[in-house]
Amino acid sequence: MNRPRVLMLPKWYPNRYDDQDGDFVARHVAAIAPNAEVAVLFATVARGPQRPLLTCEAELTGPVPTLRYYYRARLTGLPLLDKLLKLLLYTISMHQGYRRLHRHWGGPPQLVHVHVLLRTGLWAGWLRLTRGLPYVVTEHWTRYLPANAHRIGRLRRRLTQLVVRHAATLHTVSDNLQQALADLGIRNSRTVLLPNVVDTDLFRPAAPAERDAPGCPAGYLLHVAAFNEQAKNLSGLLRVVARLRLSRPTVRLRVAGYGPAEAQLRELAASLGLLEDGTVAFLGKLPPAQVAEEMRRAACLVLFSNYENLPCVLIEAQASGLPAVATRVGGVPELLPEDGSCGLLVPPRDEAALAVSLTTLLDNPGLVSAEVLRQRAVQQFSTAAVGRQFAEVYAQVLGR
Template identity: 30%
Template sequence: MKKILITTGIFPPDIGGPATYSSILLKELPGFDYNIGVLTYGVKEQASKGLIYVVSNKWPKGIRHLVYFLKVLWLGRGADLILCVDSSFGASFISLLAALILRKKFVVRITGDYAWEQGVQRYGVKELMDEFQRKRYGIFISILRRCQNFVVCRADLVITPSNYLKNTILNWGAKKENIKVIYNAVSATEIKMFKEEARQKLNLSGRIMISAGRLVLWKGFGLLIEIVSGLKKQIPDLKLIIAGDGPERENLDKKTKDLNLENNVLLVGALPKNELAVYMRSADIFVLNTGYEGLSHQLIEAMAMGLPVITTRVGGNTEVVDNQENGILVEYNNKKQLEEAIIRLFMSDELKNKLAEKARDKAALFSRQNMISATVDLLKKYENFIIIKRP
């Protein structure tokens, strides 16, 4: 039985792509004759003896990174493969260093540009991800970039969830033959409730559009609030639900109040999956005005639930949405295009039904079974490779 150490920055009950992905692998891979262990940052309650190992988030950054490194070294001794499913510095770079020392096979899953995300959140970067790739920045971002490039260039294999990200990673110096695309597994929460039942439960009515995601600048939630203000005269009962939390929460609350939209815009915060599913069921359409997506779980989940979707022509979105076939694509932060698309859907039940039906069909391609099968096939292919001694 092959042993795999999965390293990640987050694990359930924490919410996020690496948490979801690592928990799926922990549950599914033992059925394919793999012995799995997981190392994560978190709290001691997440630990499970012999299965899930935790480095406390309470320690200062430098100390917890050192402890994480030492634990990868210790746990990785008996592993055949170290699989890092988190592209953050604290998981991917540290896991690679340990793998190099242990001379272990190392596979990393890259779901975005960590240097860009940190640049936007901490170092004043205003550019979207594509433009960020073409520009130079200060020393801190340069260090993050070098670490990120080092990880993808020294990994034995890089897994990524979209062709868009594959092309981005190629520009970081990784070899084309070492990058494999495996789409995310997305499954809509099963909810045995009709739209009207969901609305009664939530005390909602009118024409409802919903958006969800981390409340960060590049998700474009602010413009959606402005659009509601502009469309109120044409669609008096229009409502916007925004699910999620993040650094922009306070600004979005303020914008809602400044525009007197307290009865039209609901910021419901980060919700457990089953609660979010009720809000999704209550909605007529799903709108994602985002400046960047590697491959959006939330978009595919909305499609799986049969919601007509409007989203932007960026990143991996174009690998999910075929314009006018199973959704509508617009330019990021283009107010006119978004307004026109929203009006079209609210004014045409025929169009809504057509897009919703095709959306379900497309979402079915992003199943857990397909993701696990592709991952196992890849691991089987690479597990017998002899690692060449690294200089």
């Protein structure tokens, strides 16, 4: 049977300004690609100077043909007018990109797959009305979680309800997010739960020679996340490490990430005396291969988040055979069961509980089986496993 042609419409996707923006969407696309003839149509605001109103970067020769459109952020200097003009430029990008991919394929797509609402879903709804194309919605966004739902305006909520109701299927990456959407009245009678994806070839347990490699302290704590204090609470983790150092002078925390709060967090670490003796090391933005290396040498991954959806970094840790300590928020308990087989859960903002759990894992390195973690990741989160499940969803939507 011929593979279906699927047009991907992501809100976030790796781009010229940030090659890790929306990388979890790109992983879903990569998992789907062996089972469908996919192409990506992505449009976003230019984050730097751009003289033309609209530019396009086309990559049509690879396994996933991709069009990236960038439109000017400031057009008149009047915020309301600029917002309307940017919406117009987004629409023009979608029209141009659809026609170009239609020609590239030699025909229209058979299905549209929206990744993160809302603008992408409105365009998919237009294609459904004008061309009869069914669409699937995949949602990742933590904005729908209770901690952020108050930021969703009435009009946006109504439009989101409408888009999701008319989708052929709603897909979320966690049961927690699915429930949060339902609590906002955002429902679909055909809803599926499929997790995020991990590259189980890249993220794998360490061989002895890798774990003992020079230049890096073995058995350290590892934190990998964007520097977003409202969500990730890295400041709380730094205070806990400062407390642990009093009884464990050799404790080390390596922090991989980047974001708006980086300067603030470095300043806090310095004020706690964590930088002077190397207790904490800020690694900056790391490519996936280097994150995988860090995980192969670490003793424990730690996330002290105030809220989460289904963190990819926890899945990567499991593929690497690395136990985790994380907060009992969002979809995290779906990755770290209460039985402790994959790591330990602590209440959000409970710094004393985090210190106890980290001490427990550091004192008992065999408490969590690396083999069990690895097997779980391959069976549930690998590219092949998730790709097969998406193929089944498409087959149901298309009546195959």
